Amino acid sequence: MKRIIVFFISTWILSTSAVFSQTIEVDCHSRPLNELLIEWREAYQLQFSFNDEQLSHYKITIKQSFNSIDEALSAILKGLPLDYQKSREVYIIYPVKQTKPLKSFTLVGKIIEAKTGEPLPFSHIRANDQQTVTDIKGMFSFNFQEDSVYEVTASHLGCYMLDTVLVAGAQHTIVLQPSVFGIKEVVITNNIVEKSTQIGEASGLTSLNHHIANYLPGNGDNSVFNLLRLQPGILAAGEQPNDLIIWGSPEGTSRVKFDGFTIWGLKNFNDNISAVNPYVAKSIEIQKGGYGVPNDDVVGGIVNIAGKNGNLNKPGVNLFINNQTLNGMVEVPLFRKSSLMLAFRQTYYNMFDKDDVSYKSNNNSNSQIDAIPDYEFRDFNIKYSLQGDNGDLLYMSMLYADDDFLVNASQERDRSSWEQQTREDNHQLGATLFYGKTLANGLSSNLKVSYSALYSHYSQLREVSNRRNTFKVVRADEQDQNDVGELSAQWENRFQMGERNSLTMGLDFVHNDLVLYEDTFDTRYIDLTERANRLSIYAQNELKLASRLYMTAGLRMNHSFFLNKLYFDPRLSLSFRASGNIKLNASWGRYHQFLVKSSVEDASGNYRYSWSIADNDEVPVISSTHYVLGGAYTPKNFLFSIDTYYKTNDGLTRFIRYRQESYIFIGDSRSYGIDFYAKKDFKGHSVWASYSLSKTEDHFPFYQKDEYRRAFQDQRHEVKLAGLLNLGRFHLSASYVYGSGFPLYNSYVDQSYTEADYNRLDASLVYRLASTKFDGEIGLSVLNLTDADNIKYNQFNRVPFDQLNTVYINPEAVPFTPLLYLKLHF
Known part of the structure; x- marks a missing residue:
């Protein structure tokens, strides 16, 4: 009994070693991948698991020698949306999900005052979940991925807040209305006036609208x-x-x-x-x-x-x-x-x-x-x-x-x-x-x-x-x-x-x-x-x-x-x-x-x-x-x-x-x-x-x-x-x-x-x-x-x-x- 067991083990080891030690010769032109794997299965006593219909769409052209089956599989699957994994003695070929590169969009614009056309520096603007502050030119910019339409809220001290929708690609001009008008007959309702003082956006930072000073003593x-x-x-x-x-x-x-x-x-x-x-x-x-x-x-x-x-x-x-x-x-x-x-x-x-x-x-x-x-x-x-x-x-x-x-x-x-x-x-x-x-x-x-x-x-x-x-x-x-x-x-x-x-x-x-x-x-x-x-x-x-x-x-x-x-x-x-x-x-x-x-x-x-x-x-x-x-x-x-x-x-x-x-x-x-x-x-x-x-x-x-x-x-x-x-x-x-x-x-x-x-x-x-x-x-x-x-x-x-x-x-x-x-x- 012991002799029989030793015989089978020796035979398995020798056959396995033969498979992994022998040279794999591949010479084909536009051959379907499923047919190539079936040929390998018969020639080298291998076991594969794959979707026959899916792999038939991939044509393989290659002429090369490989020292192992793993080296050969890696070479023929290179560049294809496929990968393999060995489970015990079975090589499993499976599709890989391709990650589509995210498309980037840039939103650029400026904020100006309606009455004078003045650019408004230090204005706060929010686009979707991002926020920033305009520079001295009144300019702002955002970078987004995938999303090209944005809900935008713009505010400046002493001006009415503005909610709008902007799209990427063009340079936008946001016009804010000042909250103080010299003509009595102009009435603006259902608008929120941005505070004349802003504290807390950053450590030790205070932003002031000078318009409010017009009504202070002195x-x-x-x-x-x-x-x-x-x-x-x-x-x-x-x-x-x-x-x-x-x-x-x-x-x-x-x-x-x-x-x-x-x-x-x-x-x-x-x-x-x-x-x-x-x-x-x-x-x-x-x-x-x-x-x-x-x-x-x-x-x-x-x-x-x-x-x-x-x-x-x-x-x-x-x-x-x-x-x-x-x-x-x-x-x-x-x-x-x-x-x-x-x-x-x-x-x-x-x-x-x-x-x-x-x-x-x-x-x-x-x-x-x-x-x-x-x-x-x-x-x-x-x-x-x-x-x-x-x-x-x-x-x-x-x-x-x-x-x-x-x-x-x-x-x-x-x-x-x-x-x-x-x-x-x-x-x-x-x-x-x-x-x-x-x-x-x-x-x-x-x-x-x-x-x-x-x-x-x-x-x-x-x-x-x-x-x-x-x-x-x-x-x-x-x-x-x-x-x-x-x-x-x-x-x-x-x-x-x-x-x-x-x-x-x-x-x-x-x-x-x-x-x-x-x-x-x-x-x-x-x-x-x-x-x-x-x-x-x-x-x-x-x-x-x-x-x-x-x-x-x-x-x-x-x-x-x-x-x-x-x-x-x-x-x-x-x-x-x-x-x-x-x-x-x-x-x-x-x-x-x-x-x-x-x-x-x-x-x-x-x-x-x-x-x-x-x-x-x-x-x-x-x-x-x-x-x-x-x-x-x-x-x-x-x-x-x-x-x-x-x-x-x-x-x-x-x-x-x-x-x-x-x-x-x-x-x-x-x-x-x-x-x-x-x-x-x-x-x-x-x-x-x-x-x-x-x-x-x-x-x-x-x-x-x-x-x-x-x-x-x-x-x-x-x-x-x-x-x-x-x-x-x-x-x-x-x-x-x-x-x-x-x-x-x-x-x-x-x-x-x-x-x-x-x-x-x-x-x-x-x-x-x-x-x-x-x-x-x-x-x-x-x-x-x-x-x-x-x-x-x-x-x-x-x-x-x-x-x-x-x-x-x-x-x-x-x-x-x-x-x-x-x-x-x-």
């Missing part, structure tokens, strides 16, 4: 700043004259951009005139922190203001006059696709009198001080823009502004008298040349060249006289000049990589010029002229990880030729839409700043700021890390948001002047806080409220205690309330700001300080005019309605006229100020 010449100061996280208390303080950032670390060039001083000495003419502003985007790599090299916040491009449909004239300034703008369409826009503002009398400059003595002396201020402001905007039917945009925007302030102060005492003249002149230049193109495949490419400069001169002369012998002593004689210029070129490209992915890549080149000199009693303490170049390369990937989860990861690399050093700034953000109305955001990032503003403080506690180019010797590059976490709840006509942040800054510079000597100290700071914001729109009315709880501390080696102390810009609490009532032709509005105050230190070494609360209530009444020939407004705004005695941040001057007493000369924060204005549009 809307005439300062509507841009009045709108900004009512947003959470932007310091309103103190009414700082030259900078925005966003989330506790030190002076000079935030940046304001208009049409691509830098505004070096957003607000001038007069708080009722902003450095941006409200006639030329269109959309405002605030990035308080945690922003992506395409943005400027700063460590604070960024405000991007997009200017109007001009009316393409008909010429227009805008005139504005109040009891302080004249303002006018002219729009002229050219050749149907381009427009020229001119705007000009000018003060027509000295807006300050001696009652606008206050004083107080540290020994509560009631000695009379006479102060006579003088102020003059003017600016000029010109912009030419050309819009192509294919979405191309070309524009050139230019700005020139003058801001001159002078105050003469004097005091008569029993035995002596003193006189002081303080003067500061600022001249702002700015220009941008921009060309942007969006191709049919969704590729968006923008090229921008910008130049901006600020020329600032400060002087102070103080003399003390002896009334007995008329002997006069010069106690202060200072001349300071600080000029800063920036030439930049940016090339940015955005690629659509499919339904879930888009890539942004860019290249920045920046050249900075700096002139800084300080002269005291004809002795030049600082005489500096510097130039620096840097090159930045950045890439950012926006990826849809899941149906509700989005990630943005980017890297910005800065090479400073001035320092011969490379800096890496990685940044990451996540957004999760928990439901249709709830969105959560988180971001982290590293940031560096190469053009910095250093504080200069004297022994009396006076401090000013001057621009410097970081040299990593006396003035280091500022580095910062941002952590931002927030969320928003946005049901219909309601908005509630929370933003929390923690920011650190290393490399802050402070110059100390003491007894004709100068010292340089390097310090650091940290800021953390939380913003709450709620807004309700109902029946054409809007009300909103915000509360900011924050803490900002800094540390310098000269502090008496080796610990952090409150920074100059630190304020613990700030509450803002605002409301607008739409009563047909009448618009009523009011805003209120309360701040718990910031520390006013007695000197640079003395850690004791005073802290005054800030209170300001503004109110406005506007009546809209309309006729067949023009429309306009008559309005009355009252600023600081209660005439609260507020202190302006960083705008007081200490005058030590003897060993014991000091006088504070302070151009007050906005006092009780009624503004009556007339606005016309033809």
Whole structure:
């Protein structure tokens, strides 16, 4: 029995080995595959399983030798929608399902305003389950697979939302109607007005529609700043004259951009005139922190203001006059696709009198001080823009502004008298040349060249006289000049990589010029002229990880030729839409700043700021890390948001002047806080409220205690309330700001300080005019309605006229100020 079993096993092994070891010869021409397999079955004792009818349709032509049946099967099935599998001793031939390649479609278009043809940047648009934001040209693009018809929802702040259906292939133009019309008889119903404020689309991001500012108190010449100061996280208390303080950032670390060039001083000495003419502003985007790599090299916040491009449909004239300034703008369409826009503002009398400059003595002396201020402001905007039917945009925007302030102060005492003249002149230049193109495949490419400069001169002369012998002593004689210029070129490209992915890549080149000199009693303490170049390369990937989860990861690399050093700034953000109305955001990032503003403080506690180019010797590059976490709840006509942040800054510079000597100290700071914001729109009315709880501390080696102390810009609490009532032709509005105050230190070494609360209530009444020939407004705004005695941040001057007493000369924060204005549009 055992011999029989061994015989059969040996026979099976030998026969099997023969099959797999023998050479398979195949020589056929257009032979049906089923017949070829049947032949193999008989010749090599194989077992096959297949669909005889199906395989008969495949003709095989081959002449080749194979070492095994598997090698032969693989060769004849190559290129056919067939595959095989061996189950025990049976070769199973089966069809393979062919995956049809998905067809890709691209949806490209632009969003414009109906009345003017203006492209609308920062508009939100959703197509099926994808969403995006239009660029500066108002352009958008999507990539889809298989689907070529889309349900589209487009919205822009201050315009009616539009629902429509679009198809792929053609470039589309979406026209949005503004929600405010000058003709009373036009009635639009069953439309949802997009909110005038958008918060929560990304970490630390706020988008504003400038139209709403037309009805806020003080809307005439300062509507841009009045709108900004009512947003959470932007310091309103103190009414700082030259900078925005966003989330506790030190002076000079935030940046304001208009049409691509830098505004070096957003607000001038007069708080009722902003450095941006409200006639030329269109959309405002605030990035308080945690922003992506395409943005400027700063460590604070960024405000991007997009200017109007001009009316393409008909010429227009805008005139504005109040009891302080004249303002006018002219729009002229050219050749149907381009427009020229001119705007000009000018003060027509000295807006300050001696009652606008206050004083107080540290020994509560009631000695009379006479102060006579003088102020003059003017600016000029010109912009030419050309819009192509294919979405191309070309524009050139230019700005020139003058801001001159002078105050003469004097005091008569029993035995002596003193006189002081303080003067500061600022001249702002700015220009941008921009060309942007969006191709049919969704590729968006923008090229921008910008130049901006600020020329600032400060002087102070103080003399003390002896009334007995008329002997006069010069106690202060200072001349300071600080000029800063920036030439930049940016090339940015955005690629659509499919339904879930888009890539942004860019290249920045920046050249900075700096002139800084300080002269005291004809002795030049600082005489500096510097130039620096840097090159930045950045890439950012926006990826849809899941149906509700989005990630943005980017890297910005800065090479400073001035320092011969490379800096890496990685940044990451996540957004999760928990439901249709709830969105959560988180971001982290590293940031560096190469053009910095250093504080200069004297022994009396006076401090000013001057621009410097970081040299990593006396003035280091500022580095910062941002952590931002927030969320928003946005049901219909309601908005509630929370933003929390923690920011650190290393490399802050402070110059100390003491007894004709100068010292340089390097310090650091940290800021953390939380913003709450709620807004309700109902029946054409809007009300909103915000509360900011924050803490900002800094540390310098000269502090008496080796610990952090409150920074100059630190304020613990700030509450803002605002409301607008739409009563047909009448618009009523009011805003209120309360701040718990910031520390006013007695000197640079003395850690004791005073802290005054800030209170300001503004109110406005506007009546809209309309006729067949023009429309306009008559309005009355009252600023600081209660005439609260507020202190302006960083705008007081200490005058030590003897060993014991000091006088504070302070151009007050906005006092009780009624503004009556007339606005016309033809």
